[in-house]
Amino acid sequence: xxxxxxxxxxxxxxxxxxxxxxxxxxxxxxxxxxxxxxxxxxxxxxxxxxxxxxxxxxxxxxxxxxxxxxxxxxxxxxxxxxxxxxxxxxxxxxxxxxxxxxxxxxxxxxxxxxxxxxxxxxxxxxxxxxxxxxxxxxxxxxxxxxxxxxxxxxxxxxxxxxxxxxxxxxxxxxxxxxxxxxxxxxxxxxxxxxxxxxxxxxxxxxxxxxxxxxxxxxxxxxxxxxxxxxxxxxxxxxxxxxxxxxxxxxxxxxxxxxxxxxxxxxxxxxxxxxxxxxxxxxxxxxxxxxxxxxxxxxxxxxxxxxxxxxxxxxxxxxxxxxxxxxxx
Amino acid sequence: xxxxxxxxxxxxxxxxxxxxxxxxxxxxxxxxxxxxxxxxxxxxxxxxxxxxxxxxxxxxxxxxxxxxxxxxxxxxxxxxxxxxxxxxxxxxxxxxxxxxxxxxxxxxxxxxxxxxxxxxxxxxxxxxxxxxxxxxxxxxxxxxxxxxxxxxxxxxxxxxxxxxxxxxxxxxxxxxxxxxxxxxxxxxxxxxxxxxxxxxxxxxxxxxxxxxxxxxxxxxxxxxxxxxxxxxxxxxxxxxxxxxxxxxxxxxxxxxxxxxxxxxxxxxxxxxxxxxxxxxxxxxxxxxxxxxxxxxxxxxxxxxxxxxxxxxxxxxxxxxxxxxxxxxxxxxxxxxxxxxxxxxxxxxxxxxxxxxxxxxxxxxxxxxxxxxxxxxxxxxxxxxxxxxxxxxxxxxxxxxxxxxxxxxxxxxxxxxxxxxxxxxxxxxxxxxxxxxxxxxxxxxxxxxxxxxxxxxxxxxxxxxxxxxxxxxxxxxxxxxxxxxxxxxxxxxxxxxxxxxxxxxxxxxxxxxxxxxxxxxxxxxxxxxxxxxxxxxxx
Numbered sequence: 001x002x003x004x005x006x007x008x009x010x011x012x013x014x015x016x017x018x019x020x021x022x023x024x025x026x027x028x029x030x031x032x033x034x035x036x037x038x039x040x041x042x043x044x045x046x047x048x049x050x051x052x053x054x055x056x057x058x059x060x061x062x063x064x065x066x067x068x069x070x071x072x073x074x075x076x077x078x079x080x081x082x083x084x085x086x087x088x089x090x091x092x093x094x095x096x097x098x099x100x101x102x103x104x105x106x107x108x109x110x111x112x113x114x115x116x117x118x119x120x121x122x123x124x125x126x127x128x129x130x131x132x133x134x135x136x137x138x139x140x141x142x143x144x145x146x147x148x149x150x151x152x153x154x155x156x157x158x159x160x161x162x163x164x165x166x167x168x169x170x171x172x173x174x175x176x177x178x179x180x181x182x183x184x185x186x187x188x189x190x191x192x193x194x195x196x197x198x199x200x201x202x203x204x205x206x207x208x209x210x211x212x213x214x215x216x217x218x219x220x221x222x223x224x225x226x227x228x229x230x231x232x233x234x235x236x237x238x239x240x241x242x243x244x245x246x247x248x249x250x251x252x253x254x255x256x257x258x259x260x261x262x263x264x265x266x267x268x269x270x271x272x273x274x275x276x277x278x279x280x281x282x283x284x285x286x287x288x289x290x291x292x293x294x295x296x297x298x299x300x301x302x303x304x305x306x307x308x309x310x311x312x313x314x315x316x317x318x319x320x321x322x323x324x325x326x327x328x
Numbered sequence: 329x330x331x332x333x334x335x336x337x338x339x340x341x342x343x344x345x346x347x348x349x350x351x352x353x354x355x356x357x358x359x360x361x362x363x364x365x366x367x368x369x370x371x372x373x374x375x376x377x378x379x380x381x382x383x384x385x386x387x388x389x390x391x392x393x394x395x396x397x398x399x400x401x402x403x404x405x406x407x408x409x410x411x412x413x414x415x416x417x418x419x420x421x422x423x424x425x426x427x428x429x430x431x432x433x434x435x436x437x438x439x440x441x442x443x444x445x446x447x448x449x450x451x452x453x454x455x456x457x458x459x460x461x462x463x464x465x466x467x468x469x470x471x472x473x474x475x476x477x478x479x480x481x482x483x484x485x486x487x488x489x490x491x492x493x494x495x496x497x498x499x500x501x502x503x504x505x506x507x508x509x510x511x512x513x514x515x516x517x518x519x520x521x522x523x524x525x526x527x528x529x530x531x532x533x534x535x536x537x538x539x540x541x542x543x544x545x546x547x548x549x550x551x552x553x554x555x556x557x558x559x560x561x562x563x564x565x566x567x568x569x570x571x572x573x574x575x576x577x578x579x580x581x582x583x584x585x586x587x588x589x590x591x592x593x594x595x596x597x598x599x600x601x602x603x604x605x606x607x608x609x610x611x612x613x614x615x616x617x618x619x620x621x622x623x624x625x626x627x628x629x630x631x632x633x634x635x636x637x638x639x640x641x642x643x644x645x646x647x648x649x650x651x652x653x654x655x656x657x658x659x660x661x662x663x664x665x666x667x668x669x670x671x672x673x674x675x676x677x678x679x680x681x682x683x684x685x686x687x688x689x690x691x692x693x694x695x696x697x698x699x700x701x702x703x704x705x706x707x708x709x710x711x712x713x714x715x716x717x718x719x720x721x722x723x724x725x726x727x728x729x730x731x732x733x734x735x736x737x738x739x740x741x742x743x744x745x746x747x748x749x750x751x752x753x754x755x756x757x758x759x760x761x762x763x764x765x766x767x768x769x770x771x772x773x774x775x776x777x778x779x780x781x782x783x784x785x786x787x788x789x790x791x792x793x794x795x796x797x798x799x800x801x802x803x804x805x806x807x808x809x810x811x812x813x814x815x816x817x818x819x820x821x822x823x824x825x826x827x828x829x830x831x832x833x834x835x836x837x838x839x840x841x842x843x844x845x846x847x848x849x850x851x852x853x854x855x856x857x858x859x860x861x862x863x864x865x866x
Contacts, residue, residue, distance in 0.1 A: 306834045
């Protein structure tokens with residue numbers, strides 16, 4: 001903590017996948033975070049990692065030695081709220097519709113996007129978004145792995161593929177309808193003020209409109225709601241296209257005094273093992289000592305076998321004259 | 329082994345039966361002493377056979393003793409002739425027997441030099457070499473070469489009969505320890521070998537290796553002595569490798585690849601490697617630089633190694649020199665998304681004997697540089713696994729794998745560092761750093777080894793040594809080369825001195841050293857004290 005405090009303030013950097021389809025990042029997990037920081041007018045730098053598409057750590061924000069990963073404590077937005085860096089939702093938690101809208105966006109719409117990118121469409125959009133900087137053999141294997149993983153996650157098998165597809169699209173349609181009604185002609189979903197749900201919904205809508213192919217079923221369902229499309233395009237113009245670069249003239253350092261609580265594991269990604277901090281010092285020392293003990297035993301046994309059993313090691317060769325033969 | 333230039337040792341034959349000339353029974357001998365030989369003509373199949381020796385037609389032997397005496401006389405006359413000058417003979421036919429599985433052309437490829445012999449002396453020499461080569465294929469339990477006289481209508485010719493016994497049990501296993509130069513640590517490997525599966529002299533092996541620094545490798549390999557007329561053997565190896573660098577640099581490396589040995593001779597080695605490499609950070613504590621490197625990469629590289637090793641022993645060099653240069657060029661596919669880099673390293677070792685107590689002074693320098701290439705290469709970072717890391721428990725005197733280690737410094741224990749992620753939950757080490765290695769590395773060493781004045785130690789080969797070493801790594805990529813200066817590099821050289829005991833065993837060379845760290849920097853992981861180092865010859 002003292003380390004960060006003493007260091008001069010460092011800008012917040014957001015690391016996402018690469019830009020594509022006229023969007024600063026075309027990944028549906030990364031774009032909401034970009035929009036969230038923009039809505040909060042929080043200056044940040046944008047950086048890319050284009051060689052790790054299957055990582056559940058991306059997107060993440062970093063500032064000095066502070067890092068907030070996507071797969072920790074419910075996501076980066078939750079981390080930023082928890083650490084007191086950016087919080088747009090402080091007044092909305094008690095609104096009755098808030099939880100329902102959040103659940104719809106984070107489950108039904110997220111599932112629909114995942115399905116459409118990897119299974120519903122021909123996969124070309126997904127390959128462009130995630131694999132444009134990887135070599136062909138790696139792309140092929142990662143793509144197949146991801147399609148399999150998505151089907152597992154969505155519970156799609158050969159027998160129920162059609163039903164699941166219908167169910168996913170139906171739920172997406174319901175979600176679009178509800179959100180469109182909620183939005184009306186306002187600028188934002190709640191109280192005409194930006195929230196994290198706006199960021200998440202905008203991210204979803206922009207990727208659906210710009211990244212998915214025109215034959216996409218999900219895209220056509222979204223286009224039925226004109227107010228949502230206008231809402232998305234308006235914010236795109238304001239937030240993304242108007243600012244030329246994402247780094248502002250002044251930078252804010254990340255406050256280091258907060259103590260983040262450990263929350264439940266992330267809702268959207270596969271549960272990964274928590275950082276290995278649970279072992280106590282005593283356990284670690286014990287394990288280290290046990291390893292040294294075993295290694296020492298092995299060395300002694302080998303020495304004993306070699307020395308006591310008669311030594312015909314390479315040293316004998318030293319007595320010979322140099323025959324001019326090369327050793328390998 | 330026999331000195332091919334000599335006339336073979338002659339001993340009275342202990343068998344009463346006449347035998348054809350058998351190169352397997354030739355002993356080491358110097359000069360032409362005119363000793364006797366047990367070589368005899370094979371006249372069992374034909375009578376009136378004067379073959380190589382141009383002796384008179386032998387009448388049908390009347391007794392064994394008579395045959396023996398006659399054969400002995402012939403041999404003596406042959407050797408007299410060989411003493412005075414070359415005895416002209418050429419090979420008429422090479423007959424191969426005993427190979428049920430092995431294809432003829434595999435054996436014939438090794439016997440080509442028999443066709444060019446012009447004299448008896450050359451024929452003997454060539455037979456020895458062919459014998460050794462066939463045994464080196466590792467697919468025969470025994471190889472016997474017999475020289476017989478050629479057909480009677482063609483005087484001055486000989487037939488060479490090669491009898492091989494293929495391995496009865498093609499499956500073999502072994503456990504070995506060695507130090508892998510590229511991996512920079514010692515490994516224990518268990519392997520199974522299957523010989524000659526398809527009869528092409530092919531050697532298949534599967535192995536599981538475990539390295540000291542938590543790496544595991546599962547691999548399968550193929551060795552082909554003759555592949556479509558190529559001069560040198562071809563080796564191919566498919567591997568799955570996992571290396572755990574979490575403790576040092578907060579990342580784990582997994583590779584899946586194929587390496588092909590394209591050309592290999594005494595001094596030169598060319599290999600091609602294609603691999604899919606993934607760097608991950610399951611601890612989620614990596615520093616910024618390492619975070620940027622995480623992900624997948626396609627590695628396609630060609631590696632050329634030039635090696636001259638004239639030291640008298642790799643385990644305890646007391647005389648001679650060695651030079652190794654390794655050049656690796658990555659990015660050999662048209663795809664510009666594969667990893668592009670150029671890596672060059674060299675080692676020079678020189679041993680001077682001092683003449684008392686079997687003492688010797690060993691000097692060594694090693695250096696290496698790595699740089700990416702392609703558009704904007706000067707501002708791109710080099711790939712983390714390709715960089716140079718100094719430190720570890722390998723003995724620098726023996727290891728010839730570029731700049732790898734300094735006495736007293738722990739694995740990846742020196743060089744540029746970056747602070748790890750800081751988490752405010754109290755359990756993380758606030759001073760944790762990742763060692764990032766460098767693009768330029770240099771080490772130098774001096775080692776004086778000598779026998780101890782106790783007989784028991786001398787008998788076991790245990791000796792002592794006094795040593796000093798220095799080394800450094802520096803970053804050049806991402807435009808850091810603009811800030812680089814040789815003076816700064818030399819001023820920040822780390823160094824250590826020490827004294828220790830060297831215990832060479834059948835498996836490895838172990839050093840028990842007391843190291844005193846003369847110069848180190850803040851984050852370096854080095855401590856004055858007693859350390860063990862190992863080296864196992866590959």
